[in-house]
Amino acid sequence: MILNNKALNFLLTVSYVLAIIVLLAMAGYGFPRDYKVYVNVFFITLLLIGVSKTIAKYFFGGSIIFRVLIFDAASILFIGFCIYRQLAGYDIYFVSKYLQVAVVLKLVREISTPSFSFKRSFITPPQLFIISFLVLVFGGALLLMLPKASHVPLSFLDALFTATSAVCVTGLTVVDTFEQFTGFGHFIIMVLIQMGGLGILTFAGYIAYFFKGNSSYENQIALGSIANNDALSEVFVFVKRIIYITFCIEAVGAVLIYLSLESNSMEFLDKVFFSVFHSISAFCNAGFSTLPKGAMNVGFVHNYNFQSVLILLIFLGGIGFPILINLLRYFRYLIRKIVSKLIHKQNNRRNWVFSLSSKVNLVTSLTILGVATIILFFEEYYRTLAPHEGIGKFVSAVFLAITPRTAGFNTIDFAQLNFSSIILVILLMWIGASPASTGGGIKTSTFAIGILNFINIARGKSKIEIFKRELNPINVQKAFATMTLSFLVIGLGVFLITKFDSHLSLIDVAFEAFSAYSTVGLSLNVTPSLSDSSKIVVIVIMFIGRVSMITILMAFFKRSTGMSEYGYPSDDILI
16 A cells, blocks of 8 residues: 555655755745756645645545545645646746745645654653753754845854744844844744744644544643643643634734734735734734834834734733633623523523632732832833823833733833832843743742732731632742742853853843843843853743743653652751
C-alpha cells in the first residue's frame, strides 16, 4: 500500500523540510530568477503528491472526522485553484503568493498528522514548556537576522534580544522597531508575539488534536499542565476556547483600531496590518509598535479612540482566560435568564456562581487599576498629563495606569515622571496581570494572598478566609515562593547590570529589571545603551519572567508523589 511505504514517507518528509527551507529563503533572501522555474515545478509536484496522498487516505484509511473532511475538501479546492493560476499562462519565473500559501497550508496539514507520544519518563511538562520557548526564541532570532527582515544588518545578540522580548511578550527593544525592521520583519515579530503569548504548544497541541481527533493520556496530562487545567476531560475544550476567544477578541480589536484611523493617511493594506499588529500586541500584553516612537508618535498621542481600544485589549488580555470564559458563560446565562423571563413569564431562580479564583483576580485587578489611575491622575496632572485636556487627560491617566500591568505601551516619556510615580509604576509592574493570562508579573492573586495573609497575621488568625471560602494552604505557599523568587531574580539582575554598566543610576537599572522580569517592556530610556553583558542579563530575566522561576525549578527537581509515610514533630522558630 502506498500509505505504508516507508521510503515514500521518508522522501516526502525530506521534501517538506526542503519546502520550508525554500519558503524561508524566498522570504528572507530572495531567489535568483533562473531558479524560480525549478521552485515552481517543485512546489506544484509536492502539492499534487500531497493532494493524492490525502485523497488516498479516505479510500484506504480508517475513520473519517467530519471537520477534517471539510478542511481537506476546502484546501484541495484552494490548492487546485492556485495550481491552475500558476499554469494558466503566468510567468514561469514568478512564484505567486497564492502558490506559497497553498504550500504552507499543505505543510500544516501534513506536519500535524504524524503520531507523537509524550513520555513523562523522558521529559517532564515543565521541561517541555521551557524547551518550546527556547526553540521559539532562537528560531525567531535567526528569522529576524534574514536580510529581508531588516533594513540594516542585525547582530545575533540584538536579534536574540528582540526575539526574546517578542516571545516573552515584553516589549523591551535595543533597536528601533520601526527603523530597523521591514514589513517582513514586523510580520515575524507579530507571529512571535502571538506564539509566545499563547504558547506554541497550545497551538501545536490543538492543531494535532484537530486533525487526529484523539490524544494519548500522557499528551493530555502534558497539555493540561501547560494550559493550567487539571480536568483532563476538558483539556482540549479549554485550549480550543482559549484559541477561539483570543482570535475573536483580536479580530474585534483590529476592527476598532482600524476605525480609529479614519483621519490617517496610511494605505488600506498598511492600515489592516497596523490594526492587526497592534491588536495582537495589546491583547498579548507585548507593547511592540510599528510606529516611530511607538504610541508616543505625534499622530497618535492624542488619538484617544486608539488608546481606548488598546486599554480594553490590554485589560482583557491581562485578566486571564479562565475569567474570560467565566464572564462569557455569565453573559450567556444572563441572556437566557432575561429571555426566559420574557417568554415564559417566570424568573430563573438559579444563581450564577463565579469561581473563587475569578472573584479574587477580577476584584484585585479592578481595584489596582482604579487606585493607580486616581493616584497617577493627580500626581502627573501638571507634569506628563499637562498636554492633554478634558476627557483626554483621564484616558491618558488610565493608559498610564494600565500599561505597567505588563503591557509596555507608553504615550508619555516615563523618564519624565515624578519619582513617586516611578515607584508606583515599579509596584504595578511587579504585581503584573492575572494568572493564566498573556501577561507577567507575580500575578494579582499572589499579591491578594500576600495582603490577606498580612491582615490575618495582624488579627492572629491561622487561616485565610475570603468570599466565604477557606483558602488552600498550598496556595499561600506558592504565593510567597513566587514573591521570594521574584525578588531573588530581580535583585541578582540589578546587581549584575550595575556591575556591567556602573554609569547607570540605580533607579534606572531597578526599573529595567522589574520591567524585564514582569514582561512589561517599559524603560527609562536605558535599554538601547546597555552593554552586551547587560543585554544578556536582561534576556535571561525576560525568559525567567515568562516561564516563571517555579517552572524552572520544577524542571530540574523530581516531583515527589504521594503522601509521606512518616512525619516529624512540629516545632517553632523565631520570626
